[in-house]
Amino acid sequence: MGYTIHYNGKDYDCGDTETVLDALLRHGESVPYSCKAGVCHSCLMQALKGQPTEASQAGLKETLKQRNFFLPCSCVPQVDMTVALAGEAELHHVSAEVIDKTPLNAHIMRVRLRPEGEFSYHAGQFVNFFRDESVVRSYSLASVPALEDFLELHVQRLPGGQLSPWIHDQLAVGDKVMLSEALGDCFYTRRDPAQPxxxxxxxxxxxxxxxxxxxxxxxxxxxxxxxxxxxxxxxxxxxxxxxxxxxxxxxxxxxxxxxxxxxxxxxxxxxxxxxxxxxxxxxxxxxxxxxxxxxxxxxxxxxxxxxxxxxxxxxxxxxxxx
Ligand SMILES: Cc1cc2nc3c(=O)[nH]c(=O)nc-3n(C[C@H](O)[C@H](O)[C@H](O)COP(=O)(O)OP(=O)(O)OC[C@H]3O[C@@H](n4cnc5c(N)ncnc54)[C@H](O)[C@@H]3O)c2cc1C
Ligand code: FES
Missing domain, CATH: 3.40.50.80 (Nucleotide-binding domain of ferredoxin-NADP reductase (FNR) module)
Structure with missing residues (x-):
């Protein structure tokens, strides 16, 4: 049975237990995604018709939820849906220049980036790093905004992977890359400075x-x-x-x-x-x-x-x- 997903002017069937993302990929659509687990938010979409499931809106800002944004990798639809990719206004993409690449050992590359324009974040949050429109992966921020004027990533090479070997071997100092805004809640807050x-x-x-x-x-x-x-x-x-x-x-x-x-x-x-x-x-x-x-x-x-x-x-x- 399943439901119909209308995307990019076409109708696609979506299986009973299939997510919207898997259905679109199965039909050959090229849409951005990374974790497929509702963590990275790189697949963010908006439902123009049909209510997204509660699970697919978990962790999104209230303003996005109210406008029917959702994560298609976590959405097994319960109704027919018309969906569209999130726009620039929701994704807050930032261009950044690679200012340094230094191997920290044989497997980990330290990449330092300087964002063009304002970029606010907490140490420990992550950014989504775009190789192009569809290959995107999350990397955590090792830099501290109050101490450093660059963003620092530690990228482990996963042999056969689409992005990490490219970062190690192809990305060069001086290149410009696209990043998302900083995401996630894994960071320090000074609520109890004596807490272990x-x-x-x-x-x-x-x-x-x-x-x-x-x-x-x-x-x-x-x-x-x-x-x-x-x-x-x-x-x-x-x-x-x-x-x-x-x-x-x-x-x-x-x-x-x-x-x-x-x-x-x-x-x-x-x-x-x-x-x-x-x-x-x-x-x-x-x-x-x-x-x-x-x-x-x-x-x-x-x-x-x-x-x-x-x-x-x-x-x-x-x-x-x-
Ligand atoms: C919140 C968050 C923060 C993260 N922070 C960091 C970080 O700071 N540093 C870091 O190094 N990583 C981090 N990651 C992981 C990172 O996002 C990527 O998942 C990782 O770099 C691998 O990406 P890739 O494109 O190189 O590999 P992918 O293309 O995603 O492939 C991953 C692995 O699966 C294998 N593979 C791919 N397809 C198949 C297939 N069909 N069959 C069998 N095997 C397959 C590949 O060979 C590879 O080994 C983070 C992830 C999340 C969710
Ligand atoms: S692919 Fe990571 S949240 Fe959907």
Missing amino acids: LLFIGTGSGLAPLYGIVRDALQQGHRGPIYLYHGTRSREEIYLVDELRELAAAHDNVHYQPCLSREEAAGFAHGRANEIALERHPDLKGWRAYLCGNPNMVEASKKKIFLAGAALGDIFADAFVHS
């Missing part, structure tokens, strides 16, 4: 944490800050010296790099989330930030809640890809 903070990241999940930790310090956070960063091996981990220096310069910062498949002096052996939870079994009153591997993020969220942290004190960005 726990940060757990895997791989390039360090990017937002590197920004948030430095932002918290810059905003005068006094409570203990524990940062656990995990990779499989020594050659995958990065920013170790910089983070050791940061910890040496601040009594309240404790940094623990972790390797799950290798033993090495100065590194804990095991998964970062398991080591963190073993060392901090009681997290009542703590705030936690989790970024990187989606399985790690989901499993840790539950465990941190069970260890006593309030749900509203757990911030997470799972680096889901489609």
Whole structure:
């Protein structure tokens, strides 16, 4: 059965359990998307006819909801719909120039960008990075607006991927790229400067944490800050010296790099989330930030809640890809 989706002057059938995005892609339409999980907002559309489902509007601003904007990757339609891509007014695209590209190890490229015009953000939020109109991926902001006049991304190469190898190999200093506005709620707010903070990241999940930790310090956070960063091996981990220096310069910062498949002096052996939870079994009153591997993020969220942290004190960005 299913319903009919009217898009771009054509009618397309959409299966019973199919999302609007999957139906459009199956019919050969080229529409932007990235996570397919309702996280990145890169697929934003407007329903011109037919009410979008509640699930497909979760996390959108109230003003967008009222105008029937929705995320087609999360919308299994319950009525026939006429849909259109979101316009520039809703997407707030910004052009930015690549001002630096530096490898942080064999897998991670640090990319620094200077936006043309005003760009407001919090360290730890993410931007959608456009290679062209349809290839778009999310990257987290490792820079701190009060400290740096550029945006910093840490991009891990996923072999065979559409965008990360292109960023590593093709993107050049001086190139102009298109970014979305900053999105997401994984950032520091100074509501209790004495609260203990726990940060757990895997791989390039360090990017937002590197920004948030430095932002918290810059905003005068006094409570203990524990940062656990995990990779499989020594050659995958990065920013170790910089983070050791940061910890040496601040009594309240404790940094623990972790390797799950290798033993090495100065590194804990095991998964970062398991080591963190073993060392901090009681997290009542703590705030936690989790970024990187989606399985790690989901499993840790539950465990941190069970260890006593309030749900509203757990911030997470799972680096889901489609
Ligand atoms: C909120 C958020 C923040 C993020 N922040 C960061 C960040 O700071 N740094 C970072 O590095 N990443 C981050 N990511 C992940 C990032 O958005 C991309 O998903 C990642 O870079 C991969 O993109 P890609 O285009 O290179 O790979 P994709 O083209 O998306 O492919 C991903 C992987 O799947 C494989 N693949 C693709 N198609 C198929 C297929 N048909 N069959 C089998 N395998 C397939 C590819 O080979 C590749 O290994 C974030 C994601 C989210 C949602
Ligand atoms: S929110 Fe739809 S693709 Fe990410």
